Amino acid sequence: MKFPTLLMILLLSLVAAIGFWLARDADERRRAPENADADGTDFFLEQYRAIHMDRHGEPRYHLSGLRMEQRQADGSRWLEAPVLTTHQGDDSEWTLRSEQGWVSPSGAEIRLLGDVLIHRPGDETRSPVTITTRDTTLWPDPRQAETDAFTHLKTSHQEAEGIGMFLDMNREILELKRDARGTYVPH
Numbered sequence: 499m500k501f502p503t504l505l506m507i508l509l510l511s512l513v514a515a516i517g518f519w520l521a522r523d524a525d526e527r528r529r530a531p532e533n534a535d536a537d538g539t540d541f542f543l544e545q546y547r548a549i550h551m552d553r554h555g556e557p558r559y560h561l562s563g564l565r566m567e568q569r570q571a572d573g574s575r576w577l578e579a580p581v582l583t584t585h586q587g588d589d590s591e592w593t594l595r596s597e598q599g600w601v602s603p604s605g606a607e608i609r610l611l612g613d614v615l616i617h618r619p620g621d622e623t624r625s626p627v628t629i630t631t632r633d634t635t636l637w638p639d640p641r642q643a644e645t646d647a648f649t650h651l652k653t654s655h656q657e658a659e660g661i662g663m664f665l666d667m668n669r670e671i672l673e674l675k676r677d678a679r680g681t682y683v684p685h
Contacts (some may be wrong), residue, residue, distance in 0.1 A: 530638040540568040550605060550638070559638050563599075573603035582608065584641050586669060591666045592618045594636060594643070616643065616665070625654035629672070631663060641667035644669045649674060656682040 541542040547562040565578040577599035584592045598610025614634045620626035632647040641666065651672060662675030 538570045539568050540570045540573075542567040552639075559612075561601075575601040577601065580610065582610075582636070584638060586641060586668060589668065590618075590670075592641070593615060594634070596634070606637065607638065608638065610634045610636060614645070618667075618670075620654065624670075628652045629663070629665070643667070646675070651680075655685050656680060 519574060527584075543566045545564065546566050547560065548566075549560050550558045552558045560583045561577075561580060563577050563580040567576045568574070569576065580596055580599040582594045584594075594610055594612045594614065594616050596610035599611055600609040602608070611633055614631050616627075616629040616631070616634075618624075618627040629649060629651050631645050631649040634643050634645040634647075636643045644662075644664045646662045648661055649659060651658045651674075658678060658680030660673075660674030660676060660678030664673045664675065665671070
């Protein structure tokens with residue numbers, strides 16, 4: 499064979515090999531999103547503040563924090579240092595803070611993880627309320643929260659503690675589940 503013909507065959511073989519390699523690489527890249535980790539993040543927000551509305555367009559609760567990530571697998575959201583403020587009309591506002599949190603895809607359930615601080619400011623007719631506990635589940639629509647962890651309640655005139663808690667923020671009722679004890683100072 500002549501040298502120019504051999505060179506031409508080698509060049510065509512090289513071009514075909516490179517084309518095949520590039521096509522295979524592109525195919526693998528196309529398949530990568532299909533096989534992505536199911537626990538991957540859809541999107542994230544940092545230093546966020548969100549207002550969740552009810553079906554009538556009224557604020558249900560405000561949620562803010564350092565970081566929020568929405569998960570690809572189920573649409574749930576993971577939170578860092580969340581601060582959640584519930585609203586009931588103009589007069590009853592509760593603020594809940596925790597180290598981490600999780601919001602269900604529908605937003606109907608929120609888990610506050612780690613140390614949890616719950617606070618309701620006082621006014622002319624009510625004392626301020628501060629509750630410290632851990633790992634609390636919140637249901638925003640009925641404005642109820644529950645935990646099985648140790649809970650401490652403090653107001654201007656009373657202190658109580660116990661294991662486990664159920665809080666109804668609409669009726670402003672706190673139930674300590676067991677081993678409850680407290681002190682009330684008449685005023």
